[in-house]
Amino acid sequence: MSNHCEEKRAAFRALHQQDTPFVIPNPWDVGSARILHGFGFQALATTSAGMAFSMGVCEGESTRDAVMDHCRMLVDATPLPVSADLEKGFADTPDGVAETLTLAGEIGLAGCSIEDHTGDRADPIFDQGLAVERVAAAVEAAHAISPAFILTARCESFLWGGTDLDAVIRRLQAFEAVGADVLYAPGLTDLDSIRTVCQSVTRPVNVVMGMPGATFDLDALKQAGVKRVSIGSAFARLAYGSLLAAAQEIQEQGSFGFSGHAAGFAAIERYFRKSP
Secondary structure: OOHHHHHHHHHHHHHOOOOOOEEEOOOOOHHHHHHHHHOOOOOEEOOHHHHHHHOOOOOOOOOHHHHHHHHHHHHHHOOOOEEEEOOOOOOOOHHHHHHHHHHHHHOOOOEEEEEOEOOOOOOOEOOHHHHHHHHHHHHHHHHHHOOOOEEEEEOOHHHHOOOOHHHHHHHHHHHHHOOOOEEEOOOOOOHHHHHHHHHHOOOOEEEEOOOOOOOOOHHHHHHHOOOEEEOOOHHHHHHHHHHHHHHHHHHHHOOOHHHHHOOOHHHHHOOOOOOO
């Protein structure tokens, strides 16, 4: 892998060691990646839902090959380090997860996340033992990619009806014990719970904003101990929401008022122009 790739990985790791949390926004295509780069963000993360929507499929239906192609496009789109949402690693077994991590390293990613959601709505969360084994395998594969590669371990319980904060913390602590670099439990929507999670582990904690109920600002998240803030699919859903509203206006009202809210060509293309 090139020195430039290793430099991006080192820079990404360093962001997690700052006193102030950094925001890692989630583009869903090359255009949104370049716009976010233009706004001065220091790293990008993919969104599995946003990517799926851009391909006309539901979240969880994308193949590993399609996701890797998408990640490669985003890696090449800007000079920024990119971390990939690799869902459950496109495998149930630890060996399968490790294989996916190896592919992630080959395309130049600076990091990735692996979650404990099974993909089965009837039995949505891997049991503790297997979940930890999967993260351990991912950590080993990440170390083989680069000492700077960031492995984020995700506990998805709150997204699938779980309410036991203590159980989530125990799982995050187990992920930390096997070497996960960043810990993440999407669905935390109150500062007390976020603070408790941050105080219960020693590794950096990622919190996702853009979810209902999560309205606090960066300063509040800093005080709670958060090191990284992601946006998840919120930007993509915001864009698709505008499209849905515009189409609905035409079909139901026969009017075109939405066009008054559309960004102008100059406002968009300034982020796409190549330097002279």
